[in-house]
Amino acid sequence: STALITIFIFTGCKNGHENHEATSDSYYTCPMHPSVVSSTPGACPVCNMSLIKVEKKENLHAGQQGNFITIDKRQQELAGIKTDTVKPRNIASTSSIIGTVTIDEDQVKTISSRVKGRIDKLFIKTTGVYLKNRSPLYSIYSEQIQADGKEYLSLLQKSKTVSTTTKLTNELVSAAKNKLFLWGLTEKQISEIETSGKTSPLITFYSPESGYVTEVNITEGMYVDEGSSLIKITSLNQVWVEAQLYSNEISGIAESKIFQIFSESNPEEVYKGILVYSNPIVEEGKRIHLLKIRVNNSGGKLIPGTLVSVIPEKSIANVLAVPKSAVLLEKMKTVWVLAHDNTFEQRMVETGAENKFWIEITSGLKLGDIVVAEGAYLISSEFILKSGAGQRHDH
Structure with missing residues (x-):
């Protein structure tokens, strides 16, 4: 189980051409029965599996009671070890x-039909789609828009041909153009009508703002009345x-x-x-x-x-905390702290409030300490195996 996984991860990446004799820094053990320890290669007396060589690599520091273990970068990657920093986080007392x-x-925008007509093309057919401002929504076939467009062009042409433009003529042109604006045409679309001198019953309408499509009430070929709710967009x-x-x-x-x-x-x-x-x-x-x-x-x-x-x-306090996965809840609460380089130190801690993600540290760690957030149990298993190996008797 955990012992087997630990031994495989922390020894599986070793060079295959190593010496078959154990040294003071190594021993042989059974992957299935780690209590079996030998100084020479052989078979496990329990299951007859071949013993594997394990490097102790304890790197214990004087005066620290042996609570250190060194794991190189390669082994850390294989074990999926990830770290996090002790820092203030918000944890609630409730x-x-x-x-x-x-x-x-209040953020829902309903897009209604400005005119009566038939939906010729629908650019947005499903909900959940994000639209940028001015994205095309639909094209509608409207004889009303075409008729008003022709009226505008006629008045515009007359204003350019008469020798003296009267105030009334200007007002009629302005009113005709304003009617097109009321139907929902943009300044660009009206300018294209002016430039081409032609109108079309097909007009494309665009999104007035950015947002997510939350409702589509039309399909291609559907006839709609003025004021019909077509599409809803939500910011x-x-x-x-x-x-x-x-x-x-x-x-x-x-x-x-x-x-x-x-x-x-x-x-x-x-x-x-x-x-x-x-x-x-x-x-x-x-x-x-x-x-x-x-x-x-x-x-x-x-x-x-x-x-x-x-x-x-009001129930939240800003306290020093670590991920809950960093604290090992065994006989005592402990964490693995990065001491230096690739060496980790096991420390006892006291904890306080906690939530789904974080747990408060009241004693044992300080601001800025780097702790093992993922893979702490694997490190503990490896530490126990290596620490116990030196105390066991050969079989």
Whole structure:
């Protein structure tokens, strides 16, 4: 199990042409039964497997009671050892609750049809697509737009041919152009009509802003009326987090106004949220408190549907902490600390508050210490094997 994995990782990458005689820095052992130790090659008396050679490489430092082990870079990579730094992190004194990221309804933009007509081409057919500002949405066949375009061109042509342009003529041209703006045509599209001297019943409409498509209510070939809801686009620069509290969770949470939000995909990043809605409801006979928290999401990393941890800000303290995976919960709480180069030291620690990701260190480590965050149990297994080898008797 762990012993076998440890021996394979920390010895498997050795040179295959090494001496078959053990030295003071090596011994032979069984991969399946590490209690079997020998100074010479042979077979395990328990399972008859060939013994393998293991380098002790203890590199113990005087006065440190042998709590050191050296592991080269190659072995660290094979073992998947990763480190993290002891530094202040926000940890709450109360338990977190689970929330779900949802769309902020105030950020939803409904795109309606300006004119009556037939959808000729639909550029966006599925939800979840991110659109940049001015992205094409759909083309519509509208005889109304074509007729008004022809009227504008006619008035424009008359204003250029008469010797004296009257105020009334200018007003009629301006009104005709403004009507095209009201139908949703852009300045560029109107300029193209002026330049070409032609109008088309097919007009393409564009997204008025950037955002994610959350609703598509049309298909190609569909006839729509003026004012019909066609597409909905939502900005994720601001989102809601919805959470439910049962009666045993309400104390100290429901009355909070400011919350901190943590995403499991990126626990280092903290989002601040403000309570915008709180309402007790009854669901299946149980009294539930529904919270809606508005969160600034300018980076767009919080995606609707994502589960997050929600913690009242007033219960959070900034304390020295390490990843929970760094602390080994055996007889005593210990961590492996990078002492220098590739040498690690085992230290006892005392811990305090913790959450899903981090655990407070109250004693044993200082700010800036580098600890093993992943692979600590493998290092401990290797350390126990090497430390115990010198105390065992040959078989």
